[in-house]
Amino acid sequence: MKVFQTIIAVVLGALLIYAEADFPAWASSKSPANAGELSQYYIKNIYDETLVPNMVTAVLADYRGYDTLFETVVVFTAGLAIFAILGTGVMREKKTAVPAPKRIYSEPPFDLIVRISTRMLVPVIQLFALYVLAHGHHSPGGGFQGGVILAASFIMLELSSDLRAEAAKLTHRMSIWLGIIGIVIYAGWGTLSLFFGGHFLDYDMLQALFPLDPLMARSHSMLIVEVGVAFTVSSIMLLIFRQLVSGGYSIPDKQA
Amino acid sequence: MDLQTLLVSKLNYWIFVILMIVGIWAIMSKNNLIKKIMGLAIFQAAVILFYVSLASKEHGTDIPIYPHDLIHPEHHGEVDHHVEEDSAKAHGAYEKHETAHHEEEHVKHSDDHDAHAEKDAHHDTHGDHQEAAHGVAHHDAHAPIADSINADDFNNPLPHVLMLTAIVVGVATLGVGLSLIQRVYRIYGSIEENEILEAIQNASDDGLTLQPEEEAAAQQE
Amino acid sequence: MIWSYDAILLILIVITAIVSLSIKDLISATITLGVFSFLLCLLWAEMGAVDVAFTEAAVGAGVSTVFLVATIYNTTRKSSD
Known part of the structure; x- marks a missing residue:
């Protein structure tokens, strides 16, 4: 059986390499992906239309804003799915091969050096995460990167001290609420422009709210939308970590 | 064509196929569930390699960001000019901003009318009317730079955008897969595929029945 | 865009x-996957x-x-293949 699988994989690889003879050379400017109209338009016109120097953030949050909204929803749904699978840890099946542990947690050993150094590092990491989020316009960065680094700072805090005590400070309910707030910020900002006569996620129309020209309105709206993305990504990554590391037992039975 | 040219033009794509095949083989034929998930992660990385390889250009810059002197070409001379003059006055670093846009904002936000009047006097004494006019012009409409850009100098930004979201969504689905593995471990006691299949065969006589939650909780205490 | 770095990194990956x-x-396999991710980042x-x-x-x-x-902490550390 294994030989059969290996043969299938090798044959597939050989066919793909044979088909690659028709590819254009790597890194040529004349390949259809690089010489096509769409990418030429983006490279030439992004600064004139949005006043944002970072091309990737502009395309992500403005030109392809609809895609990014639903990527955020997908991340949130994955968090909900993990919550549904691992849940509160109490399982309804009668027979489990590995019995549920009686004592869920032993207190982690108190290690002074780890705790003190984590306490010193975590504010710096969070400041850096907010910096990455806010400077997405001018340097590589944005909502996704900032959100993940923010989640990493909380994960570090929970790794170095008692998980249950930290989970009581930032509860599961709060994590899910923060995830929802992120999506509401994003979709709400898009809906706001419907009230001024524009399309959904059309940031031009918001010049009626603030006294700005349409280009600056787009630039600022991108920042607000990235803040929404960062809320959702950071809280959901933290939720996934908690559920995975405790096997679902990080919340008491009576609290949902 | 000689070997060097062939390698340069095709190596990325060959390595992409090899990584993809390694990933697919791992998903199919590894026994351990976590190794299967690792194979999935390798497969995903291979697809991202493909897209990013499509987007690179020979003489493209390192970062898909417009360089600063392309965006603000006229302000360089005036920045140096004002740097020399302002250091004599005690205006501080805030007035030395490179864009007139920021200067305008600073002026708007400051309640200090003296500073405003002094700033106007500052403009007039130096006879630099171009700065004031340009400041107003910059706030209203900047000179379009679309014609001065050669698209061959920048990498293609579009595949980078798609891959950015693909990576984050990939880690979210990795989390879902790992939680399923934990659940399977708790029920069947192992994460090796052959042992799980045996346990399913043996358990089909007993079956798994559902119980109300209180009874299950009472059983565990 | 130095091609020799590209080739070395690809082979290492x-x-x-x-x-x-x-x-x-x-656990060692997980850390090696972390190295894989770092090389991809480069x-x-x-x-x-x-x-x-x-x-x-x-x-x-x-x-x-x-x-x-x-996940490995909550399941087993040894694998058969």
């Missing part, structure tokens, strides 16, 4: 992937995709390794 799938100890940065490199460093080499180690 394939080697790391194959090694991480062959190790029997799951490759994206060399090809000019710094946003993708940033995300890969934060997500692949950071959070994804932590998730795998958390």
Whole structure:
């Protein structure tokens, strides 16, 4: 059986390499992906239309804003799915091969050096995460990167001290609420422009709210939308970590 | 064509196929569930390699960001000019901003009318009317730079955008897969595929029945 | 866009992937997958995709390794192949 699988994989690889003879050379400017109209338009016109120097953030949050909204929803749904699978840890099946542990947690050993150094590092990491989020316009960065680094700072805090005590400070309910707030910020900002006569996620129309020209309105709206993305990504990554590391037992039975 | 040219033009794509095949083989034929998930992660990385390889250009810059002197070409001379003059006055670093846009904002936000009047006097004494006019012009409409850009100098930004979201969504689905593995471990006691299949065969006589939650909780205490 | 770096990184990436799938100890395999992610991050940065490199460093080499180690902690550490 294994030989059969290996043969299938090798044959597939050989066919793909044979088909690659028709590819254009790597890194040529004349390949259809690089010489096509769409990418030429983006490279030439992004600064004139949005006043944002970072091309990737502009395309992500403005030109392809609809895609990014639903990527955020997908991340949130994955968090909900993990919550549904691992849940509160109490399982309804009668027979489990590995019995549920009686004592869920032993207190982690108190290690002074780890705790003190984590306490010193975590504010710096969070400041850096907010910096990455806010400077997405001018340097590589944005909502996704900032959100993940923010989640990493909380994960570090929970790794170095008692998980249950930290989970009581930032509860599961709060994590899910923060995830929802992120999506509401994003979709709400898009809906706001419907009230001024524009399309959904059309940031031009918001010049009626603030006294700005349409280009600056787009630039600022991108920042607000990235803040929404960062809320959702950071809280959901933290939720996934908690559920995975405790096997679902990080919340008491009576609290949902 | 000689070997060097062939390698340069095709190596990325060959390595992409090899990584993809390694990933697919791992998903199919590894026994351990976590190794299967690792194979999935390798497969995903291979697809991202493909897209990013499509987007690179020979003489493209390192970062898909417009360089600063392309965006603000006229302000360089005036920045140096004002740097020399302002250091004599005690205006501080805030007035030395490179864009007139920021200067305008600073002026708007400051309640200090003296500073405003002094700033106007500052403009007039130096006879630099171009700065004031340009400041107003910059706030209203900047000179379009679309014609001065050669698209061959920048990498293609579009595949980078798609891959950015693909990576984050990939880690979210990795989390879902790992939680399923934990659940399977708790029920069947192992994460090796052959042992799980045996346990399913043996358990089909007993079956798994559902119980109300209180009874299950009472059983565990 | 230095091509020799590109070639070295690509070959190292394939080697790391194959090694991480062959190790029997799951924690070592996870760390090798973390090395794989770091090398990928270098490759994206060399090809000019710094946003993708940033995300890969934060997500692949950071959070994804932590998730795998958390799951291995709750299941077994040895694997049969």
